[in-house]
Amino acid sequence: MEYNFKQIESKWQNVWYTQNTFAAKQDFSLPKYYCLVEFPYPSGQGLHVGHPRSYTALDIVARKKRLEGYNVLYPMGWDAFGLPTENFAIKNHIHPAEVTKNNVAHFKQQLQSLGFSFDWTREINTTDPSYYKWTQWIFLQLFKKGLAYKKEMAVNWCTSCKCVLANEEVVNGVCERCGSEVIRKKQSQWMLKITEYADRLVKDLDDVDFIDRVKTQQRNWIGRSTGAEVDFGTTLGDTLTVYTTRPDTLFGATYMVISPEHPYIEKWADKLTNLDEVRKYQDEAAHKSDFERTELNKDKTGVRLQGVMGINPVNNKEIPIFISDYVLVSYGTGAIMAVPAHDTRDWEFAKKFDLPIIEVVAGSKVGVENEAFTDCATGVMTNSDFLTGMSVEEAKKAITEWLTKEGKGHQKVNFKLRDWVFSRQRYWGEPIPIVKCEKCGYVPLDESQLPLTLPNVESYEPTDTGESPLAKMTDWVNTTCPCCGGPAKRETDTMPQWAGSSWYFLRYCDPHNDKELISKEAAEYWTPVDWYNGGMEHTTLHLLYSRFWHKFLYDIGVVPTSEPYQKRTSHGMILGENGEKMSKSRGNVVNPDEIVDTYGADTMRLYEMFIGDFEKAAPWNSDSIKGCKRFIEKYWNLQEKVVDGDEYTPQMEALMHKTIKKVTYDIDNLKANTAIAAMMTLVNELSAKGCNKEELKTLTILLNPFAPHVTEEMWDVMNFGGMVNQAKWPEYDEEKTKENDVEIVIQIMGKVRAKITVPVDMTKDDVLATAKAEPKIAELLDGKEIKKEVYVPGKLVNFVAL
Structure with missing residues (x-):
C-alpha cells in the first residue's frame, strides 16, 4: 500500500495545530517535564538541515514524556532583535519590524512542516513590547541593585557599519561582515556586573547535570x-x-x-x-x-x-x-x-x-x-x-x-570573566529605560511607564559619531526626569541581542501574564528547565548570561531556584556532504524544505537522528536518507500483514520486550540512532515472521516520537482508538528481555557449515551432541576423526577434524 506522505503529513499537522494537541496543561497537580531548545534567530535564509537536529531530538523526548503521563512544556519562540535584521532593513528599505514578521512566518511554516510538538499557544517574540517590557523591568532591578552601570571603555569600532563589534566579529583587523577597517575607540557603554556572580557561577556547576564539555567551557570562560x-x-x-x-x-x-x-x-x-x-x-x-x-x-x-x-x-x-x-x-x-x-x-x-x-x-x-x-x-x-x-x-x-x-x-x-558590555549603538533592540538628568544623573523610568517602546523611524542608518540612530529622534529623546521633573534625555543605546535570550525560558511558563514577569505558581511548578539542548557555540556567553540573570532573579525572589537548567546537552553540527560546515559561500547548504518535499518530514526526522552520535558532527549523505524512507514504507506495509491478537506471540515476545527496553533507554540518553536501528530490526522480523495487532500497536507507540505523522495515520487506520499521542508508553518485563533460545554457529576447521537453535541453558556436552547430530554436520564429519572440539558459550562450536 502506497504511503502518501504529503497528504498524511499535512492532515496531521493541521489537526495538531488547530486542536492545540501539544499545549501544556494548566493543571499544576500533574507531574511536569520542561523540555527546551534554543529559540532561533529568524533570519531571511530560513532553516538549513542542521537546525532541526536539536529540535527533533528534544521533540522525541517531549513526545515520550507525554506518553509516560507527564504534563510537558515544549515551547518555541523567536530571538528576533539584532544587527542582521537591521542591516537587511537598511539595505532593502524595509522596516525591521516588517522584516522580522516575514522571517518569523517563514521559520514557523518550516518548523510546522517537520511536525514538531511545540506548544504554539505559548509562542513568544523578543521584539514584542509585551515581552520586552519585562526585559526592561529586569534591567531596572539590576540598575537599582547597582549591577548596571555606565563606563567609558575601549571598543571595537567598524568604520563602515559604524557600530561596536564583539571580539569574535573582528577578523585580521577588519569587520567580519563588511570587510572594513576596525579601530579601537573609547565609548561610553552600559555594563552589567556579572563578575559579582562569578564565584557562584563556578561553584553551582557542581549541582547541575551538564555534559562535561559544557561545564569545562563554562569554568574556562570564568577562569577562577x-x-x-x-x-x-x-x-x-x-x-x-x-x-x-x-x-x-x-x-x-x-x-x-x-x-x-x-x-x-x-x-x-x-x-x-x-x-x-x-x-x-x-x-x-x-x-x-x-x-x-x-x-x-x-x-x-x-x-x-x-x-x-x-x-x-x-x-x-x-x-x-x-x-x-x-x-x-x-x-x-x-x-x-x-x-x-x-x-x-x-x-x-x-x-x-x-x-x-x-x-x-x-x-x-x-x-x-x-x-x-x-x-x-x-x-x-x-x-x-x-x-x-x-x-x-x-x-x-x-x-x-x-x-x-x-x-x-x-x-x-x-577571574578571567569581565563585566558584560550591555549596550549597542543601534536601533533594532530593546530601549534602555533610563534617562539622564543634568541634576539627578542617570535615573530609571518608573515601572508603570514600561514598556518603553521603540519610536517608529524612517531611517535606521547608524550615525557618524557612533551614537545610536535613536539619538536623532529628538521628540523621543527629550523628556522629563522621573525624579525632579526637570528636562532630561532618554538613553539612546539599545540592549544587545543577548538580553531577550537571557530569560526567555521563564516567559514560556507564563507568556500571557501582563501583571508580572512570571507568577509565583508558574515559577514553582515549571522551573527549573528539566532538559535544555543547544549548540556548543552558546555554552559560554548565552549560558553564562542566562544563569547570571536567573541567579539575580532568585536573589530578588522572582524564581524559586538558583539555577535555570537542571540538564544541558549539546549537539554536533550536521556538515555538508563534503564534510565542511554548511554555508552559502561553500555551496553545500541543504534546504530542509526540499528534503521534506521529496521524502517527507518523518523521513527527514529519522535521518537527522540516524545520521550518527548526536553529540558529534556528521556529514549529510543524500543517498543514506533513502534508507530511512524505505524503513517507513516497510513499517507502513505491516498493516497488510497484520492479524488479530491482543498479546505478543511467543516467537516475538522476547524481541518486543527487548526493543521496548532499548528504545526507552536510548531516548533518555540521546541515543536515537541506536533506538532507530532496534526498531528497524523489529520491523524486519515482523515483516518476515508475521505481525499481530498488539505487536503493531506497541511498535507504533515506540516509533511515534520519531515519526509522528505515519504513526498517527497507522493508529487511525487500525482503529486503535483516539490518537497515538494520547496512548501510554509500553512497559517491558526484564525477565522477558532474556532470550530462551540462542542461535549457535557450527564450524568445521573454522568454516561456517550450519546453524542450530538451542536453549540458552543447554550444557556444553548437549550442545556438542546436538551439533554433531545436525544432518549437514553429521555428513561432513562422517569417517573423520575429531581432534578437537571448541565451544564458545552462546555463540559457536568448532570441530577440528581430519
Missing part, C-alpha cells in the same frame, strides 16, 4: 584562579599593582609589561623620552581586537618606556617597564610582572628584547640548548632568598604572608 595582588613601586613614585597566580616566582621577575591603554602612560607622558614611539605603538594596538592581541602564537611586540623603571618589591631592584598589546587594560590590573625563566610568552619576549632570565624553580628553567619551556608548577625554589629550598606550594604561602605583612600585597581570587 587564586593568587596574589603585588604592588611594584616605580621610579616616578607611582605604584603598579599586578595580579599573579605565581607569587613564588617574584625573585625571577626581571621586567614589567603594561597595556598600551594603561592610564599611567598619560600621567607619565611628559617624563617619557620616547613618547612618539609609544604613541605610534598605541595607535597600532588600537587597530587590533582583543583576540588578535592575546593570540599565543603571534609575534611579540612592544616598546620600552624610557624615563621610568619598576621596582621589584622583594629585592628593591629596578626593572624595565614595557608596553605590549598582549596585555589588556580590561583584564586584571592591566599590568603584569614577567618571569621569563618560567613562562613561554615572557621568555619569548625576553629573548627578543635581550632581557635577563633568572631561574627560580630548580630544574624547570627554559632549556639553553633546545630553548624549550618546561613546567614549573612543581619543584624546589632557588635563587629566591628566604624562599630557596621550599617547594612551590610552600613558597606560594610564605611569599603571600610576607607581602601581606610588609604591606606590599595580599591574597586575591581573580
Whole structure:
C-alpha cells in the first residue's frame, strides 16, 4: 500500500495545530517535564538541515514524556532583535519590524512542516513590547541593585557599519561582515556586573547535570584562579599593582609589561623620552581586537618606556617597564610582572628584547640548548632568598604572608570573566529605560511607564559619531526626569541581542501574564528547565548570561531556584556532504524544505537522528536518507500483514520486550540512532515472521516520537482508538528481555557449515551432541576423526577434524 506522505503529513499537522494537541496543561497537580531548545534567530535564509537536529531530538523526548503521563512544556519562540535584521532593513528599505514578521512566518511554516510538538499557544517574540517590557523591568532591578552601570571603555569600532563589534566579529583587523577597517575607540557603554556572580557561577556547576564539555567551557570562560595582588613601586613614585597566580616566582621577575591603554602612560607622558614611539605603538594596538592581541602564537611586540623603571618589591631592584598589546587594560590590573625563566610568552619576549632570565624553580628553567619551556608548577625554589629550598606550594604561602605583612600585597581570587558590555549603538533592540538628568544623573523610568517602546523611524542608518540612530529622534529623546521633573534625555543605546535570550525560558511558563514577569505558581511548578539542548557555540556567553540573570532573579525572589537548567546537552553540527560546515559561500547548504518535499518530514526526522552520535558532527549523505524512507514504507506495509491478537506471540515476545527496553533507554540518553536501528530490526522480523495487532500497536507507540505523522495515520487506520499521542508508553518485563533460545554457529576447521537453535541453558556436552547430530554436520564429519572440539558459550562450536 502506497504511503502518501504529503497528504498524511499535512492532515496531521493541521489537526495538531488547530486542536492545540501539544499545549501544556494548566493543571499544576500533574507531574511536569520542561523540555527546551534554543529559540532561533529568524533570519531571511530560513532553516538549513542542521537546525532541526536539536529540535527533533528534544521533540522525541517531549513526545515520550507525554506518553509516560507527564504534563510537558515544549515551547518555541523567536530571538528576533539584532544587527542582521537591521542591516537587511537598511539595505532593502524595509522596516525591521516588517522584516522580522516575514522571517518569523517563514521559520514557523518550516518548523510546522517537520511536525514538531511545540506548544504554539505559548509562542513568544523578543521584539514584542509585551515581552520586552519585562526585559526592561529586569534591567531596572539590576540598575537599582547597582549591577548596571555606565563606563567609558575601549571598543571595537567598524568604520563602515559604524557600530561596536564583539571580539569574535573582528577578523585580521577588519569587520567580519563588511570587510572594513576596525579601530579601537573609547565609548561610553552600559555594563552589567556579572563578575559579582562569578564565584557562584563556578561553584553551582557542581549541582547541575551538564555534559562535561559544557561545564569545562563554562569554568574556562570564568577562569577562577587564586593568587596574589603585588604592588611594584616605580621610579616616578607611582605604584603598579599586578595580579599573579605565581607569587613564588617574584625573585625571577626581571621586567614589567603594561597595556598600551594603561592610564599611567598619560600621567607619565611628559617624563617619557620616547613618547612618539609609544604613541605610534598605541595607535597600532588600537587597530587590533582583543583576540588578535592575546593570540599565543603571534609575534611579540612592544616598546620600552624610557624615563621610568619598576621596582621589584622583594629585592628593591629596578626593572624595565614595557608596553605590549598582549596585555589588556580590561583584564586584571592591566599590568603584569614577567618571569621569563618560567613562562613561554615572557621568555619569548625576553629573548627578543635581550632581557635577563633568572631561574627560580630548580630544574624547570627554559632549556639553553633546545630553548624549550618546561613546567614549573612543581619543584624546589632557588635563587629566591628566604624562599630557596621550599617547594612551590610552600613558597606560594610564605611569599603571600610576607607581602601581606610588609604591606606590599595580599591574597586575591581573580577571574578571567569581565563585566558584560550591555549596550549597542543601534536601533533594532530593546530601549534602555533610563534617562539622564543634568541634576539627578542617570535615573530609571518608573515601572508603570514600561514598556518603553521603540519610536517608529524612517531611517535606521547608524550615525557618524557612533551614537545610536535613536539619538536623532529628538521628540523621543527629550523628556522629563522621573525624579525632579526637570528636562532630561532618554538613553539612546539599545540592549544587545543577548538580553531577550537571557530569560526567555521563564516567559514560556507564563507568556500571557501582563501583571508580572512570571507568577509565583508558574515559577514553582515549571522551573527549573528539566532538559535544555543547544549548540556548543552558546555554552559560554548565552549560558553564562542566562544563569547570571536567573541567579539575580532568585536573589530578588522572582524564581524559586538558583539555577535555570537542571540538564544541558549539546549537539554536533550536521556538515555538508563534503564534510565542511554548511554555508552559502561553500555551496553545500541543504534546504530542509526540499528534503521534506521529496521524502517527507518523518523521513527527514529519522535521518537527522540516524545520521550518527548526536553529540558529534556528521556529514549529510543524500543517498543514506533513502534508507530511512524505505524503513517507513516497510513499517507502513505491516498493516497488510497484520492479524488479530491482543498479546505478543511467543516467537516475538522476547524481541518486543527487548526493543521496548532499548528504545526507552536510548531516548533518555540521546541515543536515537541506536533506538532507530532496534526498531528497524523489529520491523524486519515482523515483516518476515508475521505481525499481530498488539505487536503493531506497541511498535507504533515506540516509533511515534520519531515519526509522528505515519504513526498517527497507522493508529487511525487500525482503529486503535483516539490518537497515538494520547496512548501510554509500553512497559517491558526484564525477565522477558532474556532470550530462551540462542542461535549457535557450527564450524568445521573454522568454516561456517550450519546453524542450530538451542536453549540458552543447554550444557556444553548437549550442545556438542546436538551439533554433531545436525544432518549437514553429521555428513561432513562422517569417517573423520575429531581432534578437537571448541565451544564458545552462546555463540559457536568448532570441530577440528581430519
